[in-house]
Amino acid sequence: MRFSKLFGKTLRQAPADAEGLSHQLLARAGMIAQVSAGVYSYLPLGWRVLRKIERIIREEMDRAGGQELMMPSLQPLELWEATGRRQAFGKTLFVLRDRREHDLALGPTHEEVVTDLVHRYVQSYRELPLLLYQIQNKFRDEPRPRGGLLRVREFIMKDLYSFDVDEAGLEQSYQKMVSAYQNIYRRCGLPAVKVEADSGAIGGKDSHEFMLLAETGEDEIIHCRGCTYAANAEKAEFRKAPLPPEEPLPVEEVSTPGVTAIADLARFLDISPSKTLKAVFYAADSTPALVLIRGDLDVNETKVRNLLKCNELRMATEADLKGTGIVAGFASPVGLKGVKAVADDSICLGSNLVAGANRPDTHLKNVNYPRDFKVDVIGDIAQARAGHQCPRCGDALISARGIEVGHVFKLGTFLSEKLGAMFLDENGVSRPAVMGCYGIGLGRLLAAAVEQNHDDKGITWPIPIAPYHIYLCPLYTDNPDVTAVADDLYSGLTNEGLEVLFDDRDESPGVKFNDADLLGIPLRTTVSPRTLKSKSVELKWRTRKETELVPLDEVVTRLKDTLHKAGQC
RNA sequence: CGGGGUGUGGCGCAGCGGCUAGCGCGCAUGGUUUGGGACCAUGAGGUCGGUGGUUCAAAUCCACUCACCCCGACCA
Numbered sequence: 001m002r003f004s005k006l007f008g009k010t011l012r013q014a015p016a017d018a019e020g021l022s023h024q025l026l027a028r029a030g031m032i033a034q035v036s037a038g039v040y041s042y043l044p045l046g047w048r049v050l051r052k053i054e055r056i057i058r059e060e061m062d063r064a065g066g067q068e069l070m071m072p073s074l075q076p077l078e079l080w081e082a083t084g085r086r087q088a089f090g091k092t093l094f095v096l097r098d099r100r101e102h103d104l105a106l107g108p109t110h111e112e113v114v115t116d117l118v119h120r121y122v123q124s125y126r127e128l129p130l131l132l133y134q135i136q137n138k139f140r141d142e143p144r145p146r147g148g149l150l151r152v153r154e155f156i157m158k159d160l161y162s163f164d165v166d167e168a169g170l171e172q173s174y175q176k177m178v179s180a181y182q183n184i185y186r187r188c189g190l191p192a193v194k195v196e197a198d199s200g201a202i203g204g205k206d207s208h209e210f211m212l213l214a215e216t217g218e219d220e221i222i223h224c225r226g227c228t229y230a231a232n233a234e235k236a237e238f239r240k241a242p243l244p245p246e247e248p249l250p251v252e253e254v255s256t257p258g259v260t261a262i263a264d265l266a267r268f269l270d271i272s273p274s275k276t277l278k279a280v281f282y283a284a285d286s287t288p289a290l291v292l293i294r295g296d297l298d299v300n301e302t303k304v305r306n307l308l309k310c311n312e313l314r315m316a317t318e319a320d321l322k323g324t325g326i327v328a329g330f331a332s333p334v335g336l337k338g339v340k341a342v343a344d345d346s347i348c349l350g351s352n353l354v355a356g357a358n359r360p361d362t363h364l365k366n367v368n369y370p371r372d373f374k375v376d377v378i379g380d381i382a383q384a385r386a387g388h389q390c391p392r393c394g395d396a397l398i399s400a401r402g403i404e405v406g407h408v409f410k411l412g413t414f415l416s417e418k419l420g421a422m423f424l425d426e427n428g429v430s431r432p433a434v435m436g437c438y439g440i441g442l443g444r445l446l447a448a449a450v451e452q453n454h455d456d457k458g459i460t461w462p463i464p465i466a467p468y469h470i471y472l473c474p475l476y477t478d479n480p481d482v483t484a485v486a487d488d489l490y491s492g493l494t495n496e497g498l499e500v501l502f503d504d505r506d507e508s509p510g511v512k513f514n515d516a517d518l519l520g521i522p523l524r525t526t527v528s529p530r531t532l533k534s535k536s537v538e539l540k541w542r543t544r545k546e547t548e549l550v551p552l553d554e555v556v557t558r559l560k561d562t563l564h565k566a567g568q569c
Numbered sequence: 570c571g572g573g574g575u576g577u578g579g580c581g582c583a584g585c586g587g588c589u590a591g592c593g594c595g596c597a598u599g600g601u602u603u604g605g606g607a608c609c610a611u612g613a614g615g616u617c618g619g620u621g622g623u624u625c626a627a628a629u630c631c632a633c634u635c636a637c638c639c640c641g642a643c644c645a
Binding site for chain 2: 009011012013014015016017018019034036037090091092108109138140142143144146151152155156157158159209218219301312313314315404405406407439440441442443444445457475476507508509510511512513514515517526528530538
């Protein structure tokens with residue numbers, strides 16, 4: 001490609017609305033352009049990167065036995081109502097109305113459509129397992145798009161769906177996908193780590209995410225110092241240290257004027273926070289809920305949401321608490337009626353705790369569960385933190401940040417049951433297909449690659465996904481020798497199948513070098529009167545400082561070999 | 570949706586009651602240059618986000634509205 005003809009130019013300054021790192025670099029490099037909030041165009045250079053990622057993904061999906069198909073973005077809303085996921089997706093689902101006043105959804109994912117397809121085409125266990133996938137645009141009306149390509153409303157996703165005869169089959173398909181995903185990240189030159197994850201609106205049970213570690217990542221990862229345990233912080237578990245057992249004492253009132261926060265309470269009474277009972281209130285799908293946890297721990301809202309099986313969970317406001325008898329700052333489960341109470345299992349790991357009294361400036365000492373209060377649901381709703389103990393080995397947990405670049409789910413049978421994706425087993429018994437689903441956001445992967453691969457000059461693409469491999473950079477284009485050699489090299493390299501971006505512009509060396517660095521092409525080849533004096537051209541890796549002179553007649557084979565060794569061509 | 574912020578040529582910004590709306594980059598033409606974002610000359614390009622109001626006069630003040638960005642609840 002000749003740079004002079006390339007659509008999309010490099011910018012010295014990033015657009016003001018590009019805040020995030022990858023967004024700024026991709027915009028400055030002329031690889032993407034924003035159309036509206038969370039909606040982007042890929043310009044030719046960015047699209048080449050995307051296509052390379054896509055190709056790697058497609059190869060791995062095919063190799064794992066996936067069959068590619070293409071489902072529509074436009075989906076009848078009835079399908080979403082049939083599975084009950086219209087509610088689960090809520091406002092994130094784009095809904096539109098056609099001229100017949102019929103409601104349609106723009107597909108945010110395709111479980112409904114693919115399961116309906118399987119319902120119609122699969123009748124026998126002999127047709128399973130089945131791995132169906134597509135690479136296609138998804139639409140999600142995100143509450144807040146952000147970070148350029150990292151979180152958008154229209155995005156390109158590879159989504160694969162597995163259908164198996166039983167759980168064991170699902171397990172196999174799942175493992176196949178996990179290793180296919182690991183191959184994909186490795187081949188893209190992006191080291192992603194697998195972590196346990198919450199399954200969110202997609203539903204289902206087991207789930208793992210693939211994370212690319214980056215300071216700027218939106219997600220927190222909790223992993224173990226000693227073993228391989230790693231989980232998204234919203235899912236992570238830990239060992240809760242039990243307190244030494246004590247004889248339960250009678251409940252006692254204590255005056256605590258103005259003391260509301262746990263830390264203040266502990267200081268005021270000169271006890272450890274773990275000897276207190278923390279009570280916070282939420283509105284769960286607009287119903288007030290009292291959430292209880294031992295004072296030294298924090299509530300994990302994702303876990304609460306799962307335990308309560310509710311869609312929307314938010315901190316309660318004064319208005320939500322009206323008529324419940326709860327007094328903010330001195331809230332207590334003791335003597336409370338008519339309010340749903342959820343508790344973390346840590347409340348069983350201590351005795352004689354200090355709790356609120358539901359009266360201003362008063363707390364209760366020696367509160368014990370279940371002697372003094374009841375709860376509706378009890379389970380793990382605690383937030384894991386760095387320093388907590390690993391649930392597997394007990395070693396210390398560590399926190400890191402990452403960008404989610406893939407997510408796999410074991411769905412089970414709830415969708416196949418609802419949509420009738422049944423098959424007859426070898427005994428003639430009708431059974432629902434056991435499903436899994438597996439997604440990678442390609443644009444996100446592209447942006448994450450930039451977040452992870454850049455320096456102060458610009459992007460440093462891993463070779464397998466670089467838009468071009470070689471930046472051919474003639475200096476002094478008014479010199480006929482230079483242009484002759486450069487033209488020659490360009491056709492020579494191109495004929496060998498190498499991907500060359502030929503900077504044939506009449507620009508100063510500074511401009512060209514800076515653009516080369518900004519675009520992040522792995523290899524730079526400079527031709528100038530100076531290099532021609534020794535009948536050679538200069539070679540430089542984007543990520544290295546040193547340069548090297550290579551004789552003219554060796555350049556093509558040399559570049560070919562170099563890239564070959566790097567695993568390309 | 571709650572909180573904060575920004576809308577002025579393609580990009581980055583200045584102007585915040587006064588006359589013909591500026592500057593840098595980029596773009597066009599010509600010339601001189603050029604191993605890490607050169608210089609000179611000439612030139613093109615703007616309904617100042619929109620609507621309504623106040624005023625002799627509005628980019629500038631007021632109201633409403635739209636768009637976009639950032640921080641929080643959601644996800645590939």
